[in-house]
Amino acid sequence: EVQLLESxxxxxxxxxxxxxxxxxxxxxxxxxxxxxxxxxxxxxLEWVSSISxxxxxxxxxxxxxxxxxxxxxxxxxxxxxxxxxxxRAEDTAVYYCAKLKGNPWFVDIWGQGTLVTVSx
Amino acid sequence: DxxxxxxxxxxxxxxxxxxxxxxxxxxxxxxxxxWFQQRPGNAPKLLIHSASTLQSGVPSRFSGGGSGTDxxxxxxxxxxxxxxxxxxxxxxxxxxxxxxxxxxxx
Numbered sequence: 460e461v462q463l464l465e466s467x468x469x470x471x472x473x474x475x476x477x478x479x480x481x482x483x484x485x486x487x488x489x490x491x492x493x494x495x496x497x498x499x500x501x502x503x504l505e506w507v508s509s510i511s512x513x514x515x516x517x518x519x520x521x522x523x524x525x526x527x528x529x530x531x532x533x534x535x536x537x538x539x540x541x542x543x544x545x546x547r548a549e550d551t552a553v554y555y556c557a558k559l560k561g562n563p564w565f566v567d568i569w570g571q572g573t574l575v576t577v578s579x
Numbered sequence: 580d581x582x583x584x585x586x587x588x589x590x591x592x593x594x595x596x597x598x599x600x601x602x603x604x605x606x607x608x609x610x611x612x613x614w615f616q617q618r619p620g621n622a623p624k625l626l627i628h629s630a631s632t633l634q635s636g637v638p639s640r641f642s643g644g645g646s647g648t649d650x651x652x653x654x655x656x657x658x659x660x661x662x663x664x665x666x667x668x669x670x671x672x673x674x675x676x677x678x679x680x681x682x683x684x685x
């Protein structure tokens with residue numbers, strides 16, 4: 460069974476940093492691109508970042524997080540990481556890790572999410 | 580960037596109704612459109628990709644159509660478990676924008 464388990468969500472002050480991790484299981488992790496999607500409280504879904512399969516050479520970011528967030532992957536640990544710096548109140552959201560499929564990529568499996576709260 | 584819109588934003592329905600949700604892209608995205616269902620308190624779930632391909636395990640009462648800029652998600656006979664918010668998403672290229680969502684209520 461494919462599973463994605465996010466961790467690292469927490470309460471952080473504005474301007475702070477946080478590192479989210481997503482542990483994948485049930486599929487050959489290195490073969491698939493991965494992505495992060497967030498959802499602010501009571502709001503819709505917002506794509507955040509994606510990383511290609513294999514060595515993760517290709518990365519993509521939403522304009523709202525570019526220059527502040529960084530996505531990476533460790534295929535030896537079946538993990539994708541979202542490093543979030545210079546956090547703002549508007550980054551408060553549930554962050555979902557998701558597996559991508561196909562070419563071009565679409566999300567086929569979602570994790571359960573981890574809550575990030577940015578507040579003083 | 581390509582913008583995605585959905586209509587209606589919310590819909591009050593009844594069990595057994597035929598429901599159609601529309602998603603529109605501001606530019607041609609071919610058939611690179613997915614539909615997701617998000618039940619209250621849950622993570623989203625893929626229903627349809629490639630505009631009309633039903634994801635494995637999704638009930639056949641769900642169907643998708645369209646190409647280019649105009650797309651539809653149809654539920655042929657609404658069931659109580661279909662109460663959810665439905666999102667479309669373009670995936671032809673980054674940014675992979677979602678529509679604002681359509682909330683179905685019974």
